[in-house]
Amino acid sequence: MTIGALRLLHDALLDAAADPARAGRVAAVVEGVPHRCGELADASRRLAAALVDRGVVRGARVAIYMDNTWPCVVGIYATFIAGGVVMLVNPQTKADKLAFMLADSGAAVLLSDAHLEKEYAAALAGLDAPPRLVVSNGGGAAGEDFDRLVAATAPLRDPVGTIPLDLAALIYTSGSTGHPKGVMQTHQSMMFAAGSLIQYLRLDARARILCALPLAFDYGLYQLLMSVALGATLVLERSFTYPAQVFERMRATGVTVFPGVPTVFAMLLAAHARSPLCFPDVVRVTNTAAALPDDVARRLREVFPNALVYKMYGLTECKRVSYLEPERIDDKPGSVGKAIPGTEVYLLDADGAPVQPGATGVLYVRGPHVMLGYWNRPEQSARMLKPGRLPGERVLCTQDHFRMDEEGYLYFVGRSDDIIKTRGEKVSPVEVENVLHAIAGVREAAVVGVADALLGEAIRAYIVRVPGAELGERRVRAECAARLENFMVPKDIVFCDDLPKTATGKVSRKALLEHPPAGLPA
Amino acid sequence: MSSDANTIRAAVRGYILENLMFSSNEADLPDDASLLDRGIIDSTGVLELVLFVEERFGVKVKDSDMLPRNFDTVNALARFVGSLASAS
Numbered sequence: 001m002t003i004g005a006l007r008l009l010h011d012a013l014l015d016a017a018a019d020p021a022r023a024g025r026v027a028a029v030v031e032g033v034p035h036r037c038g039e040l041a042d043a044s045r046r047l048a049a050a051l052v053d054r055g056v057v058r059g060a061r062v063a064i065y066m067d068n069t070w071p072c073v074v075g076i077y078a079t080f081i082a083g084g085v086v087m088l089v090n091p092q093t094k095a096d097k098l099a100f101m102l103a104d105s106g107a108a109v110l111l112s113d114a115h116l117e118k119e120y121a122a123a124l125a126g127l128d129a130p131p132r133l134v135v136s137n138g139g140g141a142a143g144e145d146f147d148r149l150v151a152a153t154a155p156l157r158d159p160v161g162t163i164p165l166d167l168a169a170l171i172y173t174s175g176s177t178g179h180p181k182g183v184m185q186t187h188q189s190m191m192f193a194a195g196s197l198i199q200y201l202r203l204d205a206r207a208r209i210l211c212a213l214p215l216a217f218d219y220g221l222y223q224l225l226m227s228v229a230l231g232a233t234l235v236l237e238r239s240f241t242y243p244a245q246v247f248e249r250m251r252a253t254g255v256t257v258f259p260g261v262p263t264v265f266a267m268l269l270a271a272h273a274r275s276p277l278c279f280p281d282v283v284r285v286t287n288t289a290a291a292l293p294d295d296v297a298r299r300l301r302e303v304f305p306n307a308l309v310y311k312m313y314g315l316t317e318c319k320r321v322s323y324l325e326p327e328r329i330d331d332k333p334g335s336v337g338k339a340i341p342g343t344e345v346y347l348l349d350a351d352g353a354p355v356q357p358g359a360t361g362v363l364y365v366r367g368p369h370v371m372l373g374y375w376n377r378p379e380q381s382a383r384m385l386k387p388g389r390l391p392g393e394r395v396l397c398t399q400d401h402f403r404m405d406e407e408g409y410l411y412f413v414g415r416s417d418d419i420i421k422t423r424g425e426k427v428s429p430v431e432v433e434n435v436l437h438a439i440a441g442v443r444e445a446a447v448v449g450v451a452d453a454l455l456g457e458a459i460r461a462y463i464v465r466v467p468g469a470e471l472g473e474r475r476v477r478a479e480c481a482a483r484l485e486n487f488m489v490p491k492d493i494v495f496c497d498d499l500p501k502t503a504t505g506k507v508s509r510k511a512l513l514e515h516p517p518a519g520l521p522a
Numbered sequence: 523m524s525s526d527a528n529t530i531r532a533a534v535r536g537y538i539l540e541n542l543m544f545s546s547n548e549a550d551l552p553d554d555a556s557l558l559d560r561g562i563i564d565s566t567g568v569l570e571l572v573l574f575v576e577e578r579f580g581v582k583v584k585d586s587d588m589l590p591r592n593f594d595t596v597n598a599l600a601r602f603v604g605s606l607a608s609a610s
Contacts, residue, residue, distance in 0.1 A: 091561070239558075239564070244589055267565060481543070
């Protein structure tokens with residue numbers, strides 16, 4: 001393939017692979033195994049051809065329900081090359097939610113790992129039109145084997161006609177309704193966002209970027225997109241479950257960029273307190289998903305003495321909103337900075353009028369990174385996307401409350417919905433409540449987030465039992481663990497006699513937080 | 523306190539079933555099953571397991587030993603705890 005301007009997410013990969021000087025560079029080190037740029041391009045084009053053979057046309061959705069593995073990376077680029085839309089699903093997701101996402105997106109193909117068979121098999125069994133299944137590490141009963149398919153298929157040669165306005169990804173995010181919504185992002189919006197991030201993070205082709213966050217989380221996915229766009233190296237780890245293993249790999253590969261969320265940094269500092277850690281090769285540390293406390297940011301300098309520390313804020317609907325220049329971290333405590341390069345932000349009051357510096361308003365975001373909307377959710381899209389200044393333009397109304405100082409620095413004030421942020425993940429209380437309500441013996445349940453030093457917020461469930469029901473904490477946890485991602489399972493379970501209600505008879509989460517009911521013995 | 527291999531294995535399996543899987547069915551957890559692959563363990567789960575073996579067996583787990591090769595299966599963890607117990 002001949003590549004002109006780099007407009008699509010896979011253009012940089014194919015361009016580098018076609019250049020003998022760059023094809024041999026290591027594109028990714030996956031759990032310690034290096035993979036060259038040419039190898040990624042070749043495997044992706046082979047899988048792309050196989051996807052096309054299996055019905056992936058321009059705009060078709062390819063679900064990728066995998067751990068952070070080499071096949072997952074190949075699956076992402078193969079989908080782009082085939083003209084498809086990646087729909088990444090966190091491997092912690094359980095069958096019911098996976099089935100919902102597959103049906104909601106209308107995925108044509110599902111790529112997964114053999115060890116996730118229990119969940120995907122249950123999900124596929126309930127679908128009227130299940131996607132074609134390709135499984136890494138051994139096919140399984142119903143699916144084709146990933147490695148054999150890649151080896152047996154000739155690389156896709158001809159471009160499929162994708163243009164920058166075509167969808168590249170559906171990124172599912174928790175919604176206050178309890179069902180996740182697919183954020184529609186195009187090649188153009190994601191290329192723009194990746195370029196803006198690279199610019200303010202001051203990265204170049206020498207970067208060795210760690211990704212131990214799930215690729216299904218857009219923060220993880222962009223570490224890959226930035227690495228490929230730069231011709232840099234991604235150091236991909238399955239997770240932060242075993243920090244000592246991640247640290248070993250960071251030293252062995254000379255990682256220079258460390259992206260984390262506050263829970264990861266809290267764990268890192270706890271480990272540092274037990275036995276000192278130091279990573280002098282790391283020159284960039286980034287935080288998003290939840291606020292990084294100022295004292296944590298300060299203490300990170302002991303572990304990363306040569307790094308610029310970035311505090312950032314964003315939401316999937318536009319990828320990233322703002323970043324604080326690392327040089328201002330001491331004189332702008334508590335701030336998440338200014339709009340990322342190429343975008344602008346402003347605050348409006350409830351009547352749509354601009355607010356004065358220092359006053360609280362709703363944050364609006366304008367730029368090429370704003371989503372097209374939620375997949376098949378026109379009402380919810382209309383709530384977030386508002387007419388902009390120019391004809392046809394849409395700006396993102398984040399629904400989050402902020403303050404802005406005289407210099408334009410943003411300060412997060414609060415959310416306008418009940419979404420809980422735990423371990424950097426967004427959790428809809430309704431989604432957890434739906435699972436609780438389905439447990440025999442539960443009459444009523446309500447879920448709130450309470451402050452927690454390690455998690456940011458911890459999930460607390462208040463449960464009113466059916467009189468006489470034999471229901472204890474253990475069974476509630478077991479039922480939750482079977483249906484929810486680990487981070488959604490309530491940390492505290494409180495049985496009580498009654499839940500506070502609003503005048504209209506709805507459970508009041510606000511009253512639950514202000515006047516928690518007395519707990520009964522479990 | 524016994525550090526006999528079978529005792530350790532049974533205690534470790536029992537703890538994981540009870541506290542990380544909320545199950546009382548032994549068949550849910552084969553001794554060679556990967557805790558990561560099955561989604562049983564995450565970073566807080568590893569810390570819980572460390573606290574458990576430290577208290578139950580009177581051993582000390584170093585941060586640098588918190589690796590999948592020591593923790594990812596019941597067998598691996600029993601072997602690891604056994605080696606710590608016999609070394610102390």
